[in-house]
Structure formats: C-alpha cells, structure tokens
Amino acid sequence: MERINVAELSKICPGGVLQNVSLAEISQWGVGGKADILIRPSTTKQVADLRSWFYRNSIHHFTIGSTSNLLFSDEGLRAPCVQLGNRLSQLTMYSNIVHVQAGVWVPSLARRLMLAGLTGGEHICGIPGTLGGLVCMNGGSQRKGIGSNVVSVESVDTTGNIFHRFASECNFSYRNSIYQANNEVITSVTLKFSPGKLSNIRQDMLAILADRSRKFPRKLPSCGSVFKSNPEMYAEIGSPGLIIEKLGFKGRRQGGAQVSLQHANFIVNTGGATASNILKLIAEISLEVKNSTGHYMEPEAFYVTPHGEKLPIDYLNNSK
Ligand SMILES: Cc1cc2nc3c(=O)[nH]c(=O)nc-3n(C[C@H](O)[C@H](O)[C@H](O)COP(=O)(O)OP(=O)(O)OC[C@H]3O[C@@H](n4cnc5c(N)ncnc54)[C@H](O)[C@@H]3O)c2cc1C
Incomplete structure (x- = not known):
C-alpha cells in the first residue's frame, strides 16, 4: 500500500480513483472487507497507462466488472482493483455490427439490440454483469455463450500493450x-447479430426473463450458478442444481449464507454472510458431490484473496 502513489494514479485516471471502498457494498454477493484502492478508468488508453504503471512499479492488481461472479475475502483487498463499468460503456452500431466498450451493463446491451431490431442477443438479457466479464467467462444462457456473437476483442496485456x-x-x-x-x-x-423483428425479439426476451424469475432467486444477493454443468455428470445424473438438491443441501446454512430454497446451485446471502461462511458451504457441497457421485463439479465463480489472487471458489475442498 505504501508503494502506491495515489496522486500518480489520479493523473492517469482523473476522477476515477477511490480509496477504502467497502466491497460488501459494491459486490453483488454483498460480501467482503474494504478495498484499499479502486480505480475506474474511462478509456482504453487509461487502462493501458494504468497497466503499464503497475508493471513498471511491480504492483500486482486485479480487474473486475460488476463482481457478479466473484467472492471477495472478509479481509478485503490490499492489491489495487481496476473496475470496468459505466465510465467505459459506449456503444456504436453499424447495421448489424455493434462495437461495445467492456463496461456496458449486459441487460442494457440486450435492450439496445432489441430496440435496433437485432436478434441473437436475447439469451443475455437477464445476466447481471458487464460485457467484459461476460466475454471473459463466455457467459450466456439457453445453452448459448456470447462467444458465438463475437467478431473481435480489444484487450490490454499486463505491460500496457493493446491487442x-x-x-x-x-x-x-x-x-x-x-x-x-x-x-x-x-x-x-465487436459483436455481430442478425436482423430480426422487434416484436418477436421483445416476446422472446420477456419469456426468458419470466423463466429466470421463476427458476432463480432474484431478491437475495448471490453470484448466480456456483458450479458449471459437467456434460458427463449431466448425462448420467443431471444438472448441478438437481444433484445438490438430491443430496439434501437445499436450505443448508453457514451463518448468513444459505443454499437457495429456489435453486440449489445458487448460494444466497440472507444477511450478514461472510466469505468464510460461503467458502465452507461450497467446500461441503463439492466434497459431498464427489464422494456420492464420483463426479467433480468445476466451480464457475471465483474467490479473490486479499492479494488479488483469483482462486476456484471450492479451493477449501482439497479432495478433488
Ligand atoms: C443472479 C445472477 C444470475 C446469473 N446468471 C448467469 C447466466 O445466466 N449465465 C452466465 O453465464 N452467468 C450468469 N451469472 C454470472 C455473471 O453474471 C456472468 O459471468 C458475468 O458475465 C460476469 O460479469 P461481471 O462484469 O460481473 O464480471 P466479474 O464477476 O466482475 O468478473 C468475472 C471474471 O471476469 C474477469 N473480468 C471482468 N471484467 C473483465 C474485463 N473487462 N477483462 C478481462 N477480464 C474481466 C474478472 O477478473 C473475473 O475473473 C449470473 C450472476 C448472478 C449474480
């Protein structure tokens, strides 16, 4: 922390440097201690200059979008955190080709596509993340991933080079x-979609949103699905949610963390959950599924250590 010169960071990213930010307040799971430094760049150049500055000063940092797939430590974050969000969220359309900055909120991208009469992005309309996070995770729904709409991706490496x-x-x-x-x-x-009829696109999106609010807990904070579907396990026994439910985990608690009563692949924060509550619950589930089915369920969400290291969220289960 002493090595970090906040004035220099503010020169690179004017108006975008915050200190002592509560991760419980800004994260979607509502968990985590304080982040010493949170930086919100507003251009690709700022991202490149920040990364180059961190590289030259040998400072490890961590990048986040809207935190919908992340669990922060109860001790918070000593490593500086770069957040791409609404300061980097311009969108330009050229017919069916759409150029979008990484901080765009995914549900609003889906809405903009609908209004422009473009089809192919309906499945992302209920995913609460940024486009950068979605592309990094190749997220999607309805058995689709955003990757199939991607034409090209602009990114910045650790030294500040743009690719x-x-x-x-x-x-x-x-x-x-x-x-x-x-x-x-x-x-x-840069994304590519197909021309479609606005009323059909709207109808499909409404059906997807209705289905999601029936299946998924929307009112309590969570990270969405904790575990990825494993094709072999799916064919043999079923989805992670079904298996976790069959093993009797629905409603299981650790402090304020609870396996959702609505969908067993979601862990919700019922109030005051800590990262260690959530990690313990996930390790219990992961171990039990392995012992009873022989299948390992790879986690989708990540745990972020105070040093800004990203670990699989089941890392406490060392029996894999
Ligand atoms: C209620 C709920 C429902 C969900 N439903 C779905 C669903 O249906 N389908 C689905 O796929 N996901 C779902 N998710 C998970 C999540 O929303 C997606 O994975 C999302 O795309 C992650 O975006 P984010 O901006 O929140 O990323 P974060 O959670 O902030 O980060 C996730 C990962 O991406 C990296 N990252 C973030 N931004 C960038 C960037 N610009 N460049 C490089 N790396 C980056 C981070 O370092 C991290 O490793 C759900 C989550 C919740 C809370």
Missing part, C-alpha cells in the same frame, strides 16, 4: 475463454 483478436483466436468454450488465464483486460468487443 486485437478475432473470435477464432479467443478459444471460446463452455464458460471459458483465453481471457480467464492470460491476464489481459478486455476493453471493447
């Missing part, structure tokens, strides 16, 4: 892309 990659170079696979491991920050994405 452009075509979709074929991003290795999109189920809830995965190269951006999960290469430590580059996605700053903008």
